[in-house]
Amino acid sequence: MPLTLHVDAAAWRAHLAEVLDANPGLVPVIKGNGYGFGVARLAAEARRLRVPTVAVGVPAEVSLVRQNFDGDIVVLEPWHPALSAPRFDDPRVIRTLAHPEAVAALAGTNHRVLVELRTAMQRHGFLPPLPTGRVRSEGYALHLPLEGDGVAEAERTLRAAGVSEGPVWVSHLLGKRLAELRRRVPGVELRPRVGTALWLGDRSSFRARSTVIDVHELPRGTKVGYRQHRMIKPGYLLVLAGGTAHGIALEAPKPVPSLEARAKVLATGTLGAAGLTLSPFTIDGRQRWFAEPPHMQVSLVLLAQDATPPAIGDEVPVEVRMTTATFDRVELV
Template identity: 50%
Template sequence: MTFELVVDAPRWRAHLAQVAQTTPGLVPVVKGNGYGLGRDVLASEATTLGCDTIAVGTYDEVPSALADFAGDVMVLSPWRPFLPGTDVDDSRVIHTLGRVEDVAALAALRPDARIVLEGETSMSRHGLDRHQLAAAVAALGGLRLEGFAIHLPMAGANLAEAESWAAALETSQVETDRLFVSHLVPHELATLRERRPQLQIRPRIGTSLWLGDLGALDVRATVLDVHHLSRGERVGYRQRPVPRDGYLLIIAGGTSHGIGLEAPRAAAGVLARGKTVAKGGLEAAGLSLSPFTVAGRQRWFIEPPHMQASMVLLPASVPPPAVGEQVKAAVRFTTAAFDRVVLEG
């Protein structure tokens, strides 16, 4: 059974190199499922790119990052005294602090720890507001301040907010000229550098680095079985009748691989909302489009995907693939888990 990601390694690495060359101070984000490629693969590529720092999402990801990467490891999730793993004692780890009380707590627990202070942006997720900066600085004690960080929204223009924080940083008591930023597009980064030449801008980039050239990433699923079906025949766990003559394809890839799992998306505009309503109506009727492409078209699930395989209906007019052949699949890489990741070339 194989649900695999095949990477055109020369093409993918050419994209990575281009991003690194045009993005001074790059901090690759290596978190979660490693954007489908695996965190160990991404850590190795970050080393090849010559990066001195990577960013992980949580403290659970720190041990493997320290093993796979020789440089510094920044934790994006804010340090909290009650979270497991936050007592890591390694000089390569850079903690993120976004509450005054946490600054004081870490200063008491590990006074020589390396940290960045994080500002609360319009994301409203974590961070200090501007009025708390002085108190945070006063609580630093012996903590080693490595910079200031802002995590911006993904929607809309972020330059004005980034500039506002850069100005606040320069006029505050936070003694650092290093600003870590997330979610500034290239032209915004360039403008911020031009307007704030006295700051070291360190962009933390994940999706547009690792998944910036999707043409280099090929998801393939193996056909495990093919059965001829007649209209009305009942199949699957739920024994639903088949709506027409055709073929039942059993394809590698199920819920354990992320198939059928979808992160919620905001529908912007009338057309997008209409598509959401239409999709909901089809799913309520037991019809759901699978991510698998056969003969140039995405095909319908015959029932929800199983844990490690999916049942897909192919019309009788389309010649079925042979058992053992592979078909293409469209996935959301941040929720995908592959049996194998193969770097070719």
């Protein structure tokens, strides 16, 4: 009962090459669920692109990437001696440091590190003055917020820290903004770390499809699902591949900066309180309602009686959040 990601390999790879060519020094980020494609697959793609370095989120992701990629691997999560012993015996791995205790613990060793500077993100990093311990630094790292002027924030952070040369590994800057930062800090070698804009930048090159597992035509009043809710109208109950284990209908909190966005959240919450939740599945040209919350591996979806039901084995479109989705199968065609 597969939930499948269909990928137009030629179009997807053309996009990857375009982003790489437009942003010299690019470091692909491969972390979490591999942006829906899987960590191993993205590591192999990075090897095919012949980039010298990739970045992972946490140390546990290094081993899987290492099996499929031959270059250096940066770990974005800062290391701290309170979290683990400093056993960095892989010469291909570069760890990030963001605390004085970490610098002190690694002073005089041959471990490769990046020193992270604190930006307006306020997540990790040193504030000036910078640490003075002798470490084998591969440069500085900047993690920039998505909102605001990232170029100005990066320039401010570097100048405040007195960094005017050497490698600087920077997130969330590409294209014209990256070129502008290069113009403002000409002595710095910028290494843009890129995840979403690289792997997910061309949405037209991939699509998620759910396999129809079962179709039932039911009269009004029929009880369905775990919670035995009644069908309020006659119609079809569809059993579709994809549930909570795949990330179906799982959402992170969203920013709601405008009145329109708040109105949509309010309307969605009101419908949810009434037991009505729109599913991410599209059948016969329309997005359809859940019969109840998704199960672990399948979802129950309602289809009106006047609609044309799919057949068992058909595939129907499903909208997913790629950074939380796990597919049964990824097909490059």
